Amino acid sequence: AQTVTQSQPEMSVQEAETVTLSCTYDTSESDYYLFWYKQPPSRQMILVIRQEAYKQQNATENRFSVNFQKAAKSFSLKISDSQLGDAAMYFCAYNRYRDDKIIFGKGTRLHILP
Amino acid sequence: DAGVIQSPRHEVTEMGQEVTLRCKPISGHNSLFWYRQTMMRGLELLIYFNNNVPIDDSGMPEDRFSAKMPNASFSTLKIQPSEPRDSAVYFCASSPDRGKETQYFGPGTRLLVL
Numbered sequence: 001a002q003t004v005t006q007s008q009p010e011m012s013v014q015e016a017e018t019v020t021l022s023c024t025y026d027t028s029e030s031d032y033y034l035f036w037y038k039q040p041p042s043r044q045m046i047l048v049i050r051q052e053a054y055k056q057q058n059a060t061e062n063r064f065s066v067n068f069q070k071a072a073k074s075f076s077l078k079i080s081d082s083q084l085g086d087a088a089m090y091f092c093a094y095n096r097y098r099d100d101k102i103i104f105g106k107g108t109r110l111h112i113l114p
Numbered sequence: 115d116a117g118v119i120q121s122p123r124h125e126v127t128e129m130g131q132e133v134t135l136r137c138k139p140i141s142g143h144n145s146l147f148w149y150r151q152t153m154m155r156g157l158e159l160l161i162y163f164n165n166n167v168p169i170d171d172s173g174m175p176e177d178r179f180s181a182k183m184p185n186a187s188f189s190t191l192k193i194q195p196s197e198p199r200d201s202a203v204y205f206c207a208s209s210p211d212r213g214k215e216t217q218y219f220g221p222g223t224r225l226l227v228l
Contacts, residue, residue: 042221100164
């Protein structure tokens with residue numbers, strides 16, 4: 001069975017600094033998708049970034065980028081120039097190709113220190 | 115686009131009462147998902163539909179929970195009778211199609227059963 005592990009329940013970073021959130025997953029599949037979702041205090045789940053496993057190039061969305069290591073089954077999220085609005089719970093998620101289900105990790109709560 | 119719409123946003127009810135949560139997916143999306151989020155269990159997939167047909171309801175806790183999707187633009191999740199342990203945030207999400215597509219989440223319904 002596929003699993004997603006986020007080993008850091010909480011992290012803190014100084015405003016304007018860079019922070020990296022870790023995620024590992026377990027799968028025997030070769031085709032799949034990985035996501036990072038953000039959940040701010042409003043509770044809304046917001047897609048931050050998505051990576052297709054067949055792509056070697058790491059996905060980037062403005063200040064957010066990932067380090068996708070397929071062989072190591074690692075998918076970390078880097079937030080550059082952290083802003084107060086980045087404070088949220090971040091969920092790493094896995095979706096097997098052609099499967100509807102998304103498997104979520106337990107989340108990492110990120111605090112931004114002014 | 116208005117995004118996924120859920121109602122009510124907050125619901126407080128007494129144990130034993132029937133609760134109905136509603137969801138309107140993004141127009142044109144073929145898949146709809148119901149999730150439950152609690153501190154203890156994290157984000158759990160309860161059930162999902164594709165083209166209005168329930169595909170997998172293995173996450174539904176027990177017979178007190180039921181979900182319907184009478185048409186492409188409306189779904190309900192019903193709890194009857196409700197119990198205090200059902201208190202959680204319930205999310206509805208939709209995606210354009212099966213498999214590789216990103217899921218877009220609604221704002222959630224915060225349910226409190228007294």
